[in-house]
Amino acid sequence: MKIVIPGGTGQIGGVLRRALTKAGHEVVIVSRSSGVRWDGRTLGAWAREVDGADVVVNLAGRSVSCRYTKENLAEMMRSRVESARVVGEAIAKADNPPKVWLQMSTATIYAHRFDAPNDEVSGIIGGHEPGAPGYWAFSIDIAKNWEAELDNADTPHTRKVALRAAMVMSPDRGGAFDHLSWIARLGLGGAVGGGRQYMSWIHDEDFVRAIALLIREPIAGPVNLAAPNPLSQQDFMRDLRKAWRVPVGLPATRWMAEIGAAVIGTDTELLLKSRRVVPTRLREAGFEFHFPNWAEAAQNLVERRR
Numbered sequence: 684m685k686i687v688i689p690g691g692t693g694q695i696g697g698v699l700r701r702a703l704t705k706a707g708h709e710v711v712i713v714s715r716s717s718g719v720r721w722d723g724r725t726l727g728a729w730a731r732e733v734d735g736a737d738v739v740v741n742l743a744g745r746s747v748s749c750r751y752t753k754e755n756l757a758e759m760m761r762s763r764v765e766s767a768r769v770v771g772e773a774i775a776k777a778d779n780p781p782k783v784w785l786q787m788s789t790a791t792i793y794a795h796r797f798d799a800p801n802d803e804v805s806g807i808i809g810g811h812e813p814g815a816p817g818y819w820a821f822s823i824d825i826a827k828n829w830e831a832e833l834d835n836a837d838t839p840h841t842r843k844v845a846l847r848a849a850m851v852m853s854p855d856r857g858g859a860f861d862h863l864s865w866i867a868r869l870g871l872g873g874a875v876g877g878g879r880q881y882m883s884w885i886h887d888e889d890f891v892r893a894i895a896l897l898i899r900e901p902i903a904g905p906v907n908l909a910a911p912n913p914l915s916q917q918d919f920m921r922d923l924r925k926a927w928r929v930p931v932g933l934p935a936t937r938w939m940a941e942i943g944a945a946v947i948g949t950d951t952e953l954l955l956k957s958r959r960v961v962p963t964r965l966r967e968a969g970f971e972f973h974f975p976n977w978a979e980a981a982q983n984l985v986e987r988r989r
Contacts (some may be wrong), residue, residue: 690743771836878917
């Protein structure tokens with residue numbers, strides 16, 4: 684197949700590009716910096732790659748690994764909404780539109796909660812829930828607007844899927860696993876803010892296999908890309924330390940986490956929001972995870988990183 688990946692130069696794009704190319708597909712990267720060039724907001728020559736493609740996987744959007752300043756949040760919103768909109772326009776104008784459009788979204792769309800998991804049917808969409816800082820609602824608004832562009836696109840011949848992805852764990856430099864491993868190996872990977880908040884994740888091998896299933900199976904709408912066993916932040920970091928053979932992880936209070944996040948240029952939402960997400964639609968489609976549990980996934984990732 685010919686698979687076009689707008690915004691495919693980041694960690695997740697690299698994971699997909701390597702796997703899809705190895706499987707024999709033609710992969711076209713569309714980005715601001717390499718491959719076929721675009722600006723992420725207007726139609727141009729890049730749209731010719733979409734016409735006649737089999738699949739589009741849109742990953743475009745500013746990285747969330749940053750301080751959540753007013754300017755950065757606005758750029759997250761703009762880059763995601765505008766790129767989804769223009770991808771929809773390219774598909775709508777194509778003489779031979781792709782059969783499938785997989786649009787990146789995020790598991791952050793669900794509420795900050797501890798009591799029950801969020802799936803695609805019974806999950807609670809977040810926004811201003813008790814115990815959550817007010818600005819966390821902006822991240823949820825981004826996800827809502829991102830998916831709205833997918834829903835509203837006039838592409839009747841193209842099946843559309845919103846990828847509500849948890850953290851994709853791969854041994855690549857610069858990804859979530861890299862950052863969390865750095866913290867763990869420094870001996871700082873203990874409970875943060877009490878450690879009760881849930882962490883959802885997916886191993887890169889399962890992420891690629893899930894994408895392959897969504898390309899071939901007639902599934903549309905939102906799909907959670909997350910391993911079936913989310914766990915508390917405290918247990919998550921314990922298993923990661925064990926994989927790296929680090930015996931101790933110092934805990935951190937919320938204010939200590941704020942200082943640490945500022946030092947490394949990220950935001951505490953990524954550590955403190957409880958993301959308890961489960962993949963009901965994937966499981967109903969017969970998907971079997973190779974890495975359903977974090978302890979085994981972490982060990983595999985560490986071995987591949989060494």
